Amino acid sequence: MNDTIVTVVGNVADDPRRKTTQNGAVTNFRMASTARRFDAATQTYVDSGTFWVDVECWNTLGGNVSASVSKGDPVIVRGTLTTHSWDSDTGRRSKPQIKAFEVGHDLTRGRAVFRRDRSERALERTDGVDTATGELHPQADEPAQEYPSSEELRAGRDYVGEGETLTSAEDPDLSQEPANA
Template structure:
């Protein structure tokens, strides 16, 4: 089956909500993506139009999103586009919706700490994982890098050039 794939970069504008259905559990939230462009006449970056999109995340992804993403967070979402249709008092209505395959915090806008969730032996993707506890996370609260596959160095790989220190335009 062919699906329209899309990558969306924006900000979470509604707190994720999680619901159980007969088909599994789903987490829904809304993302706003505002275009930015350089206005050469004003010599500055300006906001353009904003596109709002409803995102649905099923099962394990939904559980991880519900525990990791909050209103206001900058995110990158990859998924399939669909049209959500329903009947209302005004007649048949529709709006675009994305079924997410992957959701990530946008690290161009900040830093994050990833914690891998252990899977139960023989668990299928459709089974609902229990809510995570601090004991299930790798690493210790005193040293969050403990258990990672990299080491933290005291020095940078390279010294920054003047171009590296130039501030990038803000993204919405």
């Protein structure tokens, strides 16, 4: 299969819409990606054309997107690019569409606090997302969790918990990689 895999960086153009179909739950939103370039003559950045694309997110990804993403958020979307076609009164029409594998906030433009699903069982449920409204509700079997404050994030607090890095800088497995010849 020759799928066209793309990564698009842009802004969410409308609030995600979540609905349940016979194939599972899906969340859709429209995204705008505007290219910018530096104009040396005017010493300013100039916007080029805007690429508009519909994004569809299925099942667990869709639940997480509807609970985490809203209109205006800067996002990065990776998925399969297709063309959605239909017949209208004015003839055949089409528009680009991405079936997303991954959606995330663009952290070059802001901060986010990530909340990991706690168990494999969490992956099978709706992750606390009301499928009708898209609102996040805490799960009854999930303990309340405190998140770091903005001040703690600004202070450079990288790890929550034991206070240790993932690997010690003295670890013998961190030998230097050979340089390319």
